[in-house]
Amino acid sequence: MARIDLEHIRHAYGEKPKSEADYALKEVHHQWNDGGAYALLGPSGCGKTTLLNIISGLLQPSEGRILFDGKDVTNLPTQARNIAQVFQFPVVYDTMTVYDNLAFPLRNRGVPEAEIDRRVREIIEMTDLGGWARRKARGLTADQKQKISLGRGLVRNDVNAILFDEPLTVIDPHMKWQLRSQLKKLHRQFGFTMVYVTHDQTEALTFADKVVVMYDGQIVQIGTPAELFERPSHTFVGYFIGSPGMNVLPAAIDGDRVRIGEETIGLDHAPKIAAGARTELGIRPEFVRLGREGMPVSIRKVEDIGRQKIVRADFAGKPIAIVVPEDGEIPAEPRVAFDPAAINIYADSWRVGSKEAGR
Amino acid sequence: MNKTWNNKAWFMVLPVLVLVAFSAAIPLMTVVNYSVQDTFGNNQFFWAGTAWFEDVLESDRFWEALGRNLMFSGIILAIEIPLGILIALNMPKKGIGVPVCLVLMALPLLIPWNVVGTIWQVFGRVDIGLLGRGLAALGINYNYVNNVFDAWATLIVMDVWHWTSLVVLLCYAGLVSIPEAYYQAAKIDGASRWAVFRYIQLPKMKRVLLIAFLLRFMDSFMIYTEPFVVTGGGPGNSTTFLSIDLVKMAIGQFDLGPAAAMSIIYFLIILLLSWIFYTVMTSGDETA
Numbered sequence: 338m339a340r341i342d343l344e345h346i347r348h349a350y351g352e353k354p355k356s357e358a359d360y361a362l363k364e365v366h367h368q369w370n371d372g373g374a375y376a377l378l379g380p381s382g383c384g385k386t387t388l389l390n391i392i393s394g395l396l397q398p399s400e401g402r403i404l405f406d407g408k409d410v411t412n413l414p415t416q417a418r419n420i421a422q423v424f425q426f427p428v429v430y431d432t433m434t435v436y437d438n439l440a441f442p443l444r445n446r447g448v449p450e451a452e453i454d455r456r457v458r459e460i461i462e463m464t465d466l467g468g469w470a471r472r473k474a475r476g477l478t479a480d481q482k483q484k485i486s487l488g489r490g491l492v493r494n495d496v497n498a499i500l501f502d503e504p505l506t507v508i509d510p511h512m513k514w515q516l517r518s519q520l521k522k523l524h525r526q527f528g529f530t531m532v533y534v535t536h537d538q539t540e541a542l543t544f545a546d547k548v549v550v551m552y553d554g555q556i557v558q559i560g561t562p563a564e565l566f567e568r569p570s571h572t573f574v575g576y577f578i579g580s581p582g583m584n585v586l587p588a589a590i591d592g593d594r595v596r597i598g599e600e601t602i603g604l605d606h607a608p609k610i611a612a613g614a615r616t617e618l619g620i621r622p623e624f625v626r627l628g629r630e631g632m633p634v635s636i637r638k639v640e641d642i643g644r645q646k647i648v649r650a651d652f653a654g655k656p657i658a659i660v661v662p663e664d665g666e667i668p669a670e671p672r673v674a675f676d677p678a679a680i681n682i683y684a685d686s687w688r689v690g691s692k693e694a695g696r
Numbered sequence: 697m698n699k700t701w702n703n704k705a706w707f708m709v710l711p712v713l714v715l716v717a718f719s720a721a722i723p724l725m726t727v728v729n730y731s732v733q734d735t736f737g738n739n740q741f742f743w744a745g746t747a748w749f750e751d752v753l754e755s756d757r758f759w760e761a762l763g764r765n766l767m768f769s770g771i772i773l774a775i776e777i778p779l780g781i782l783i784a785l786n787m788p789k790k791g792i793g794v795p796v797c798l799v800l801m802a803l804p805l806l807i808p809w810n811v812v813g814t815i816w817q818v819f820g821r822v823d824i825g826l827l828g829r830g831l832a833a834l835g836i837n838y839n840y841v842n843n844v845f846d847a848w849a850t851l852i853v854m855d856v857w858h859w860t861s862l863v864v865l866l867c868y869a870g871l872v873s874i875p876e877a878y879y880q881a882a883k884i885d886g887a888s889r890w891a892v893f894r895y896i897q898l899p900k901m902k903r904v905l906l907i908a909f910l911l912r913f914m915d916s917f918m919i920y921t922e923p924f925v926v927t928g929g930g931p932g933n934s935t936t937f938l939s940i941d942l943v944k945m946a947i948g949q950f951d952l953g954p955a956a957a958m959s960i961i962y963f964l965i966i967l968l969l970s971w972i973f974y975t976v977m978t979s980g981d982e983t984a
Contacts, residue, residue, distance in 0.1 A: 395880050415883040428881040430895045441895075445886040489885060 339406040339497040339530060341369040341392060346401035348387055362387045362398075363554040369498070371406075372528040374521075376545035378535060380577070384554040385534045389500050392532065393420045405497050421490020422500040426507060427482030429474040436461070436470040439488045446493075460488045463523065480512040491523070498530035505540065517544060538578050550574050566621070568681065570688040575619050575681070581647060581658040583681075584625065588618040590682060598653025600632045605677050614684035622647065622658040624679035627667065631674035634659075639667065730956035748957035758958065760933070761941045762965070768848075768937065769916040772855045776912055777905070779856065780863025785897070787868055798868075801861040813925025816854040820926070840927060844934040847927045851935060854922055859912060866908045870901035906977050910970055917966055938962050 348362040357363065362384040369375055377385040390396040392403065394415035402411045410418050430438050439460050443453045461470050464484045469477065474485060483504055490499045505513045521544065524531055535541050541548050542562040550558045550565065550573070557571040558564075569575035575583030589596040593607040595618055602618075610616060627634075627648060634650040634657065641663075648659040652673060659673065682689045731748055733741040752758050787797050804812075822828040822839050831838040840850040874896065882892045920939035923929065929936035929944070936944075942962065946955035 390880075393880075393884065395883070415880075416886045420884060422880065422884050424877040424881060426875060426877060428875075428877050430899075432895060432899045441887070441891075442885040445888065445891065486881070489881075 340371040341498060341530065342402075342404040342407075343367045343369075343388075343392075344402040344404065346388070346391060346398045346403065348384075348391060348396065348398045348400075360399075361554055362391070365401075365556055367549070367556060367559070369530060369532065371530055373547060374524055374531045374533070374545045376533045376535060376541035376548045377551060378538060378541040378548050378577075379551035380536055383551045385536075385551050386502055388551070389422075389502055389532060389534050392498070393422050393500050394418045419493070419495045419497045420500060421487075421493065421496045421498075422502065423483065423486045423490065423504045425503045427479055427486055429477070429482045429485050431473070431475040433474055434471055435466055435474055435477070435485060438474050438485050439492050442489050442493050456492050456494070460492045463491070463526075464488050464519075479507045480509070480516055483508060483516065487520070487523075491527070496529060498532060501531070501533040501535075503535055504533075505535075505537075513540075520544075538580075542578075550577065552577070567679070568688065569619065572617060572619060572683050572686045575621070579621060579623075581622055581660075583619045583621050584657045585617050585619045585683070586652070586655050586657070588616055588682075590616050595680075595682070598655075600653050602632075602675060602680070603677070604680060604682070608682045608684075608689040610682075610684050610689060615686075617683040617686075619681040619683055619688075620675050620679055622660040624676040625657065625659045626674045626676065627659050627661050627665070627671055628674065629668050629670070629672055631672040634671050634673050636667065636671055727956045727959050730952045731960055734953055744953060748953040749961065751954055752958045752961060757933075757941065758938075758961075761936055761938045764935070765917055765919075765937050768851070768855075768919065769913055771852055772859070772916050773909065773912055775852070775856050776860045776863050777909060780860050780908065781867050781901070781905075783860070783864045784867035784871055785893070787864070789872065798865070801864050801868075804858050804861050805865075807858070809921035810925055812854065812858050813922040816850060816857075816922070817926045820850050842931050844931055847931060847935050850926060851923055854926065855916065855919070858922075859915070862911065863908045866904040867901050870904040871897060874900045906974070909977070910973060913973065914966055914970055917969070 343365050346362065346365045347360055349360045351359055365388060377388065379385045387396065391398045394410070394413060394417075398411070402409055404410065405418065430441060433441065436457055439457045440453050443456065448456075461467055464487065466481065466484060466488070469481065474482065477485070486504075487499070490496055505516060508516060517540070533541070533544055535544075542565075546561065547559055548562060548565055549556055550571075552571065552573040558569065558574045560568075560570075565574055565578050569578065569583060572583070572585050575585060586597050590608060590610050593604045595602045595604060597618060632652065634652045636648055636650045637656075638649050640647040640649070643663070645663055646661045646665065646667075648661055648667065650657050650659060650671070650673075657673075661667065732744055732746070734744040734747075735741045783801075788794055807815075819825045819827045820838075820840050822832060822841075828838060837843075838846050840847045878896050878900075879892065882896060887895070918939060919937060920943070923935050923937060924940055924943075927935045929940045938958070939962075942955055942958055945951050945958065
């Protein structure tokens with residue numbers, strides 16, 4: 338197991354990148370701690386798989402260095418990096434038995450057969466593949482195949498990190514939960530460094546200690562699920578995480594006061610904004626209070642999603658979402674109030690720090 | 697539930713039935729008809745029973761030709777399948793090389809059989825052919841007209857030249873359908889080049905290889921035009937395959953009865969062998 342350092346990594350798929358836009362991965366500079374469980378979260382095409390393939394060595398970054406425990410591995414091929422990877426579509430060797438599939442990485446490395454047998458049995462035990470060891474891998478279900486892919490990584494005891502590239506995409510929903518908790522258990526048991534790519538926020542938030550949100554080829558925020566929820570450092574994070582996403586309203590900042598359309602809201606601090614920056618106010622729908630006091634809104638529709646209601650309304654000419662408890666009242670002349678502690682101010686889409694440092 | 701029964705739908709399949717009748721069933725039945733009858737001309741036929749079949753099966757001529765067929769198919773399969781796989785593995789997967797290679801590979805397949813025969817007939821001639829003159833200049837005594845080995849070598853090289861492309865194209869199609877993740881996983885598992893071939897590429901090519909094998913077997917077993925043009929079945933009878941023998945018997949000697957009986961036996965052999973190959977090669981699938 339190892340700590341992974343990414344030093345100023347950039348990657349472009351084209352031959353000669355001319356502008357910033359040619360880079361699929363813009364400057365990534367980050368450290369993955371030994372034994373951490375990280376989720377790389379972002380929409381399709383944001384560069385998360387590119388980053389993963391750079392770590393595993395399937396791709397050579399155009400610029401920058403990768404270090405495993407301080408050792409430069411940028412130019413090492415995949416085989417020499419001792420990385421395990423689980424792919425989106427399960428990769429198994431069809432003609433081999435489950436047992437042989439798991440033994441394959443060890444046999445390729447010339448491990449003595451007695452040692453192979455011991456380790457493979459251990460992995461079969463851990464992944465609940467007991468009854469299947471002598472079966473051909475061809476006939477297995479997707480989740481069993483995915484377990485084999487994972488097992489082929491776990492079976493090696495020299496693995497620095499295990500990388501997951503949207504591994505649950507082809508798994509049935511009821512099996513997803515089961516596999517995810519099994520994975521968590523294995524992680525606690527072995528403490529391997531784990532990087533998990535996904536575009537599913539639930540998967541990322543339930544799974545990882547630290548979530549790395551990527552957008553347009555760069556990391557926009559790294560934080561715990563709570564940090565991502567309460568203090569999104571980029572409007573994209575606010576929009577991408579949470580359902581419905583954060584309300585982002587164009588706003589004019591004047592000292593510790595914010596003006597949205599005709600309305601003025603007081604802040605608990607005075608954000609420092611560079612001159613000429615485009616400023617916005619962000620507030621999660623959960624922190625907007627609907628009642629008889631505050632600023633007027635006009636309600637367009639109410640979506641009842643069971644446990645709570647989502648009110649879609651117009652506030653100062655802009656659409657806004659409000660989360661109301663299931664038994665919450667919706668007044669005839671609705672007004673809203675923003676929880677001051679939950680207000681985030683953005684300048685050019687990036688959060689402007691208040692008490693806690695932003696980015 | 698009430699189903700509507702309407703037998704008019706049968707008229708829809710009538711054109712196909714008529715087509716198949718004229719293209720396959722009726723000609724085949726004519727052959728069957730000839731095979732069990734004898735004639736002394738004047739369109740008068742006598743029942744001969746299985747006499748022609750017995751004649752054919754007892755003749756050395758038939759068994760020798762069959763032996764040649766089996767040997768020829770065996771040799772060209774042993775060359776074309778591995779060679780085809782090897783070429784397909786080394787073809788580029790992307791870039792300008794792909795269309796170039798594909799067109800080059802497809803070219804021999806586009807040439808009509810008798811033209812292929814003529815090309816090689818001329819190419820190998822000792823008096824004017826490039827190959828014949830070239831080998832002679834190198835001091836190699838080569839003459840497909842009077843040397844049995846040279847005749848066979850010419851036919852085999854010609855068939856390999858003509859048909860290896862088919863195996864290549866089929867294998868290539870199988871190879872490009874393998875997702876990139878398999879190769880990446882193999883890299884991570886530290887697999888050798890041979891292991892990648894043995895456990896990823898070969899299993900994924902299995903189906904297309906089966907098709908290639910069957911096509912090449914059937915086609916080579918029925919070969920007629922090329923040896924007819926190049927060697928005419930000679931020297932002696934050394935390249936007289938079943939098909940060539942059959943034409944000699946039916947049109948040369950006008951022995952319709954034995955020829956018809958031989959056609960049927962020939963057809964049954966191809967059918968039987970293809971079925972056996974198919975069964976053997978797909979039997980692995982069920983034992984999962």
